[in-house]
Amino acid sequence: MAPIQLTAVVTPQPGKAQRFLDLFKVCSEYVQANEPQVYRYEIHEGIPELNGGKLQFVVLEGYENQEALDKHMKAPPVVALLKAIEKEKLTETQLIMTKPSSGVKARI
Structure with missing residues (x-):
C-alpha cells in the first residue's frame, strides 16, 4: 500500500496553545521511540503577524501505509491528545489526508 501523509491545520483556543503543544511533544517522543513506520511527525508554528493575527500550527505526518497510521492512532499518547482536544x-x-502528486520533494 502507498504511503499516507497527513496535514493538519490546528488553531488553538485562546489560552490553550501550550497545553496542546505539551501533549503533542509527548506524542512526538513516543513516535520517535516506538514507531519506526512513521517517517515524518513534526509541527510548525505559524507566524501570527503574517496570518491575520491568528496563532496556528501545521502538523505534518507521514506513514509507510494505512496499517502504520492505524497503529499510530491507537498509541496511548495519541489517544490522550485526541481525548483532550475533544x-x-x-x-x-x-485534517487533510494526501498522497504524493507532483512538485519538488526536497533539495537538502
Whole structure:
C-alpha cells in the first residue's frame, strides 16, 4: 500500500496553545521511540503577524501505509491528545489526508 501523509491545520483556543503543544511533544517522543513506520511527525508554528493575527500550527505526518497510521492512532499518547482536544476543547483542527502528486520533494 502507498504511503499516507497527513496535514493538519490546528488553531488553538485562546489560552490553550501550550497545553496542546505539551501533549503533542509527548506524542512526538513516543513516535520517535516506538514507531519506526512513521517517517515524518513534526509541527510548525505559524507566524501570527503574517496570518491575520491568528496563532496556528501545521502538523505534518507521514506513514509507510494505512496499517502504520492505524497503529499510530491507537498509541496511548495519541489517544490522550485526541481525548483532550475533544474534552477540553483545545483546538479547531482541519485534517487533510494526501498522497504524493507532483512538485519538488526536497533539495537538502
